Amino acid sequence: MKRRNVVFKEQPGHQVVLFPQRIGDRIPEDHPVRLVDRVVDELNIDRILATYKGGGTSSYHPRMLLKVLFYAYLNNIYSCRRIARALEENIHFIWLSGGSTPDFRTINDFRSRRLKNQIQDLFAELVRLLNRLG
Template sequence: MAKIVFKELTSNQNVLFPVSLSEKIAPNHPVRIVNSVVDALDISSLLSSYKGGGSSSYHPRMMLKVLFYAYLNNIYSCRKIEKALQENIHFMWLSGNSTPDFRTINDFRGKRLKEHIKSLFSAIVLLLQESGYVSLDVQY
């Protein structure tokens, strides 16, 4: 009878160097496209809606990335987005390991984006079209 050999289980093992989440994500993964497209957006009108003072806010660009990537994955619930930020490496990478709770996500979406969502979404579609990721020849 042959000797059975298993790979070592290292789930509780400490590591000397932290693993980079970026190394775990393929270069052509959609999360990288969302990241680069949102980085190219002009969000100056959204930024001007912040008054300053009080406690610090999550950066609106990061929140946009998370929301648009969630929508791309058919995740619309703020609680599910919060859970994805804690469990999914793509969301972790996109948010820089920031973990806004569902109320913060909901407030950002419902209050901050209310006046800006249509123009930002249109800008994203145009950027995707310019980059060759989508075609505007056929409408659905």
């Protein structure tokens, strides 16, 4: 039996940079994560911002956390632990969060305390914005 000369693509498993310098280059322009990013940038979050007192340690920006939550919900991910894991493993979540990795407690606290009595209004505004964009 004659063996063919098989050539495999190189697998640089221990390279210094796992992703390209611009992670966004790996995400198509028409990907839903870009729509979530753009639409949440237009939401009025003044009521959420008013829940922050200032002082103490710095906080993750509420707009970033909203983007992450809305994108997670779009992908049927509701568990704070699963969202936190996606922020470390999923290229779309990494791009959307700018590489930030809030833990599951931070995500849960934001969702349960900061968004309390506001999530319905934010979803309604989100739907109106999406409708306006067609």
